[in-house]
Amino acid sequence: MIKNNDKISSNQVAILLFTTMVGAGILSLPADVSKEVGPNGLLAILGGGLASLFFARLILWISSKFPTETFSEYASKLVTKPVAVVLSIVLIFYLSVFVSLDVRIFGEVLKIYLLPSTPIETIIITMLFASAYLVRYGLEPIARMSEILFPIMVIPLLLLFLPALSDVDLTNFLPFMRVSLMKFLKGVFVTTYSFVGFELLYMVFPYVIDQEKLKKSVNASIISTTLFYMYICFFVIGIFGYKETKEQLWPFLTLIKSINFPVFFIENVEGIVMAIWTFTIFTSIYSFHYFAVLVLSKLIKAREHSYLVLPLIPPMYLMALIPDSIVTLYKYANLVSQYLSIFFISFLPIILAFFVKLKGLGDKK
Amino acid sequence: MGIFDKFFKKKDRKKEEKGRPSSPSLKENLNYIKEKLKDCDDVIYRDLWVGENQEFNLAVVFIDGLIDKALVNDHVIHSLLLDSRQADPSIEKIKGNLYKVIKKGTISGGDIKEVNDLDKCILSILSGDTALLFDGSPDIVIISSKGWEKRSISPPEAETVIRGARDGFTETIRVNTAMVRRRIRDPNLKIKQIQIGERTHTDVAVLYMEDIVDKNVLNKVMERLKNIKIDGIFESGYIEQLIEEDWHSPFPQVLSTERPDKVAASLLEGRVAILTDNTPFALILPTTLATLFQSAEDYYERWMISSLLRVLRFLAALVALTAPAVYIAFTAYHPGLIPTKLTLYVAATRQGIPFPAFFEALIMEATFELLREAGVRLPAPIGQTIGIVGGLIIGQAAVQAGIVSPLMVIVVAVTAVASFAIPSYSAAIAFRMLRFVFMILAAIFGLYGIMLGLIMVLTHLVVLKSFGVPYLSPFVEIHLSDLADTLIRAPLMYFKERPEILNTPDKRKMVDLREEKIESLEEDRRGRDDKK
Numbered sequence: 001m002i003k004n005n006d007k008i009s010s011n012q013v014a015i016l017l018f019t020t021m022v023g024a025g026i027l028s029l030p031a032d033v034s035k036e037v038g039p040n041g042l043l044a045i046l047g048g049g050l051a052s053l054f055f056a057r058l059i060l061w062i063s064s065k066f067p068t069e070t071f072s073e074y075a076s077k078l079v080t081k082p083v084a085v086v087l088s089i090v091l092i093f094y095l096s097v098f099v100s101l102d103v104r105i106f107g108e109v110l111k112i113y114l115l116p117s118t119p120i121e122t123i124i125i126t127m128l129f130a131s132a133y134l135v136r137y138g139l140e141p142i143a144r145m146s147e148i149l150f151p152i153m154v155i156p157l158l159l160l161f162l163p164a165l166s167d168v169d170l171t172n173f174l175p176f177m178r179v180s181l182m183k184f185l186k187g188v189f190v191t192t193y194s195f196v197g198f199e200l201l202y203m204v205f206p207y208v209i210d211q212e213k214l215k216k217s218v219n220a221s222i223i224s225t226t227l228f229y230m231y232i233c234f235f236v237i238g239i240f241g242y243k244e245t246k247e248q249l250w251p252f253l254t255l256i257k258s259i260n261f262p263v264f265f266i267e268n269v270e271g272i273v274m275a276i277w278t279f280t281i282f283t284s285i286y287s288f289h290y291f292a293v294l295v296l297s298k299l300i301k302a303r304e305h306s307y308l309v310l311p312l313i314p315p316m317y318l319m320a321l322i323p324d325s326i327v328t329l330y331k332y333a334n335l336v337s338q339y340l341s342i343f344f345i346s347f348l349p350i351i352l353a354f355f356v357k358l359k360g361l362g363d364k365k
Numbered sequence: 366m367g368i369f370d371k372f373f374k375k376k377d378r379k380k381e382e383k384g385r386p387s388s389p390s391l392k393e394n395l396n397y398i399k400e401k402l403k404d405c406d407d408v409i410y411r412d413l414w415v416g417e418n419q420e421f422n423l424a425v426v427f428i429d430g431l432i433d434k435a436l437v438n439d440h441v442i443h444s445l446l447l448d449s450r451q452a453d454p455s456i457e458k459i460k461g462n463l464y465k466v467i468k469k470g471t472i473s474g475g476d477i478k479e480v481n482d483l484d485k486c487i488l489s490i491l492s493g494d495t496a497l498l499f500d501g502s503p504d505i506v507i508i509s510s511k512g513w514e515k516r517s518i519s520p521p522e523a524e525t526v527i528r529g530a531r532d533g534f535t536e537t538i539r540v541n542t543a544m545v546r547r548r549i550r551d552p553n554l555k556i557k558q559i560q561i562g563e564r565t566h567t568d569v570a571v572l573y574m575e576d577i578v579d580k581n582v583l584n585k586v587m588e589r590l591k592n593i594k595i596d597g598i599f600e601s602g603y604i605e606q607l608i609e610e611d612w613h614s615p616f617p618q619v620l621s622t623e624r625p626d627k628v629a630a631s632l633l634e635g636r637v638a639i640l641t642d643n644t645p646f647a648l649i650l651p652t653t654l655a656t657l658f659q660s661a662e663d664y665y666e667r668w669m670i671s672s673l674l675r676v677l678r679f680l681a682a683l684v685a686l687t688a689p690a691v692y693i694a695f696t697a698y699h700p701g702l703i704p705t706k707l708t709l710y711v712a713a714t715r716q717g718i719p720f721p722a723f724f725e726a727l728i729m730e731a732t733f734e735l736l737r738e739a740g741v742r743l744p745a746p747i748g749q750t751i752g753i754v755g756g757l758i759i760g761q762a763a764v765q766a767g768i769v770s771p772l773m774v775i776v777v778a779v780t781a782v783a784s785f786a787i788p789s790y791s792a793a794i795a796f797r798m799l800r801f802v803f804m805i806l807a808a809i810f811g812l813y814g815i816m817l818g819l820i821m822v823l824t825h826l827v828v829l830k831s832f833g834v835p836y837l838s839p840f841v842e843i844h845l846s847d848l849a850d851t852l853i854r855a856p857l858m859y860f861k862e863r864p865e866i867l868n869t870p871d872k873r874k875m876v877d878l879r880e881e882k883i884e885s886l887e888e889d890r891r892g893r894d895d896k897k
Contacts, residue, residue: 009842114699114812123813130817134824144827144841271702271812278816 010210012143014217016287017198019146019153021225023284024105025194027250028330029229030236034246037187039173041237041245042230044184048191049226051346056198056218058349063205064214065356071202072298078355087348088299091202094340095292096312098196099285100319101333103127106281108326109253114274124320128313131286135293136306139207142290149279154228156276160269161235164259168238192345193337194229197284198222199344200291203298249326289316384484391422391500397483398426398490408490415445422500423467431493433512440473441495441508448473464502472497476509488566515540521623521645523790526662533623534645538568541625541640541647545572548629553577559590561604565597568642569604572628577635579868582651582832586637601641601648608650610830615798617791618831620652627661635869651832653866655839655851657792658682663854672853678786679852685784685796686822689726690807690815692776696722698811714770723808725769729777730801732759737781838866 033041066074071091076084107123134145201218208214236251245251256273292312297305323329387394395410402408411425423445427437480486486496486505493511521533534541542556553575560566569590573583589608598604601621609618622628623645628638631649639648658678663671696715700708718725736755740748760774787793799822806814829836839847844865849855858877863869
């Protein structure tokens with residue numbers, strides 16, 4: 001089909017959202033929820049998914065009032081220009097930080113499982129350049145890339161866990177719902193790190209052809225992400241139990257290491273999973289990278305976004321190298337997700353929605 | 366498009382130059398032609414005097430070897446000299462309009478036209494037509510008399526099938542268009558012919574189905590063809606490279622084929638075909654990656670076999686791309702990721718081999734490419750010898766000498782065979798070429814290098830378009846109905862519509878008669894119920 005450049009369909013948005021959300025968070029998610037809510041991890045993820053769905057729809061509603069504008073443009077109409085500029089800069093910083101975090105976690109995992117003697121800097125910089133190569137070409141190829149990688153990253157993961165089904169001990173999910181509300185809410189709160197990514201709805205709206213179908217795609221992508229996470233946590237927590245899960249850094253990878261297929265020639269599937277995981281993380285990196293560049297280009301009113309792709313790499317690279325160990329890396333990650341993510345995912349949409357109502361702006365003509 | 370702009374400007378300038386109009390004087394015209402075709406000793410001028418008293422002067426000009434001698438002798442010269450005498454038009458009648466009488470009444474050749482431009486006339490002569498010039502009239506009659514030695518139709522060499530038509534295109538465009546026309550007897554099959562090449566004036570035919578093709582694609586093709594300004598076109602490869610979207614890409618964005626049935630089927634799907642004179646290779650576009658894995662036979666065999674073969678081909682492409690790289694990555698970086706027994710075996714076979722895995726692979730792959738290239742150049746009997754020498758002696762000797770491990774020889778052999786399982790030769794070349802890049806990446810980063818390589822290749826592929834159609838579609842911008850003809854070849858009953866990605870105005874390809882019957886039965890019943 002012949003289309004203008006930089007226009008994508010709502011189906012593509014759904015897949016892009018999914019691939020963006022499923023990223024580095026998948027590694028530590030089971031441990032994070034187990035820490036907070038014990039055996040009720042699955043419920044916490046469901047809660048996190050529903051909350052994300054609500055806020056995603058809120059963001060979508062706000063941007064649908066301005067069908068031709070992206071974040072920095074409509075924010076200046078809503079909350080005055082200087083505030084919008086500050087917000088945009090923070091947003092660029094925030095998205096870049098996610099690229100850095102993802103790429104650093106990726107580097108750490110790769111160093112442990114595949115390339116023990118390769119310097120992590122090399123892994124990080126090659127990944128960033130690979131992302132830049134794609135991001136230069138704009139939204140349309142990005143959406144297509146997600147479409148290609150989506151089945152490659154989802155189907156094998158779904159199948160890989162099936163042989164472990166007999167090891168799942170359902171008593172690991174008991175006692176059911178015996179957790180205080182505050183603790184449960186805290187559990188929901190920590191899952192947000194894994195749902196980060198739907199902020200791109202702030203920017204993506206004007207680039208969609210069939211905008212009226214976006215609601216459906218947002219629902220589909222967030223529900224499927226939630227189910228995907230629940231599927232993985234079901235196996236991880238079900239096999240290890242929450243006590244064992246919460247002690248681990250990356251229980252997801254530990255589980256995969258423990259699965260083996262004695263019948264097949266494959267003795268352990270780490271290699272395959274690492275390969276798939278490269279794609280998983282890559283989809284998140286380029287998506288955040290692109291939207292950081294997009295916000296920046298709208299902020300400085302650049303005509304072409306491609307010139308701004310490379311200048312963002314040095315700061316991302318340096319930020320990725322700031323944490324000196326995995327422990328500090330996760331400390332930073334938690335800081336970012338607790339403050340910045342919560343701000344962009346929940347507070348900002350509420351504030352913006354309030355202003356939309358207050359000023360009665362952007363009513364569809 | 367910068368290059369096309371340049372071509373375009375030149376073209377405008379060229380338009381201002383006009384051909385030379387012919388004069389009523391035969392002598393003058395002949396002199397001009399003779400001057401232009403000076404030192405071309407294959408040109409034959411035949412002066413004729415006809416009429417009762419030999420009062421009318423005519424001239425026939427053609428090129429020896431390009432024309433059908435029997436046609437010119439029997440239907441032009443014979444008609445003029447002898448047959449015309451049997452009729453009895455009075456001189457008074459003829460005198461004023463000799464030209465008309467001869468054109469309409471004397472020449473019995475089938476395809477004639479008239480020109481009054483000497484340069485056009487010369488071009489026609491050079492294309493194999495016969496020119497008939499008159500004294501006293503500026504009009505020149507061009508008799509189509511092309512008839513040179515042709516290669517007879519033979520099976521396509523690079524695309525043989527077990528089941529399917531055995532005729533392949535030849536070097537003559539007319540024969541080729543006829544082969545397509547014979548398969549599609551539809552007035553909507555259009556064959557638009559243009560000439561490309563400022564010196565070769567090569568005939569290029571654009572074939573499409575008027576009511577099926579997407580006009581945007583067709584216009585793009587026509588525009589790009591018209592913007593080609595080159596001295597000569599000798600093979601459709603010239604056209605392919607001049608009209609494709611991205612010439613940095615290793616992947617072919619236009620499919621070339623020798624099979625008329627493949628062209629006909631593509632036309633019905635809504636694609637455009639380009640036939641070029643002097644080459645048996647037709648171009649089909651837009652082309653996507655999935656079409657490079659399709660073979661004509663897929664549709665003739667039953668769907669299960671074809672589906673299996675499709676899956677096999679995609680796997681073959683993956684093997685051709687990554688097998689040596691995976692070998693390098695596993696032996697050099699991650700021996701822990703393969704089963705322990707295999708690791709030990711690999712280590713044992715590699716014992717005493719003086720090269721690191723990467724060099725081992727590089728040497729063997731380079732040797733293989735060398736053998737392949739040498740085999741192509743040599744005449745067939747010696748080519749087989751090279752195969753034996755290469756496969757048996759070099760492979761066996763290299764292993765026995767302890768330079769490469771036997772496993773490496775197996776990997777190279779499998780890779781080689783896999784690359785030949787891809788139906789499109791130029792796609793196979795692309796995969797073979799990229800294989801070396803993957804080997805280098807695997808040598809540097811191990812498995813991560815391979816993933817990095819795949820990401821780069823995929824990035825390139827998602828950006829690539831062929832005449833506005835995304836190269837990876839229908840895997841991207843997913844159309845479920847199109848997926849039935851990609852990794853698998855679904856039963857023909859599923860192909861009720863033309864490919865969605867081609868955006869064809871006429872979508873319906875097939876009607877399932879059984880369904881139709883049920884529907885009409887139901888309608889009948891409803892009609893009867895209403896009457897009651």
